[in-house]
Structures are given as structure tokens and as C-alpha cells.
Amino acid sequence: xxxxxxxxGGSVQSGGSLRLSCAASGHTASAYCMGWFRQAPGxxxxxxxxxxxxGLTSYADxxxxxxxxxxxxxKNTLYxxxxxxxxxxxxxxxxxxxxxxxxxxxxPGDSYSRGFGYWGQGTQVTVSP
Numbered sequence: 001x002x003x004x005x006x007x008x009g010g011s012v013q014s015g016g017s018l019r020l021s022c023a024a025s026g027h028t029a030s031a032y033c034m035g036w037f038r039q040a041p042g043x044x045x046x047x048x049x050x051x052x053x054x055g056l057t058s059y060a061d062x063x064x065x066x067x068x069x070x071x072x073x074x075k076n077t078l079y080x081x082x083x084x085x086x087x088x089x090x091x092x093x094x095x096x097x098x099x100x101x102x103x104x105x106x107x108p109g110d111s112y113s114r115g116f117g118y119w120g121q122g123t124q125v126t127v128s129p
Contacts, residue, residue: 009123
């Protein structure tokens, strides 16, 4: 059973930075896709960034150039470095994984998240003016 535990959320002022972490355990799949999703109040969940076992990445247009997804395979940890945060980035951020496949390009809408079978509990990110 795959377990994902996020950390690193918090409150930050607009223009600030945060780094989210997602500790993964319980899988030995050679092919996988892992990513970060977010959901703001009243909005549908959206994909933010994904990375696969080849290290290939994809980002939502809204975060390109500001967010960077990475992974440390030795620590089984996924990261999301978020820079130049804005109020529109305020949301609950969740780590997700799917095994046995590589990542599709991030696309808008909640349907993209349905391809991920494992989810963490989420960590809140709040950006103030």
C-alpha cells in the first residue's frame, strides 16, 4: 500500500516562497507518475506539476516559471518549490501517485486527477497580500 505524507505548507506573503515535501513509502514500481494537485475553496481540483520515474516533468500554465517539481529517489521524497507566490496560489496542496505508467501532460480540470490512485492528506498553503 502506497502512503504519501505531505509537509511544508504554511502562510506566506505575496511574492514569497515555500517548499512542499511528500514522503512516499510502500511501493517498488519502476514506472510511476507522481505529482502535486491543489484545490481552492469553491474551485475544482487541478493538477499543478507532475514528474515520472524518468524525471520528465509537466506543469500547469499558471505555475510555469514559478514552481519546480523534483524528487529525491534516495529519500523517496517528492518536492514542490514554489516561488513568487500570489493569492491565487492559496489552496490545499496534495501529493498523488500512480504506478505502472509515466505521466501525461498536465491538463486543466479535475479529470486529470482521476488517473492517480494514491493520495496524501494535503497541506494548506495560504498567501496573503
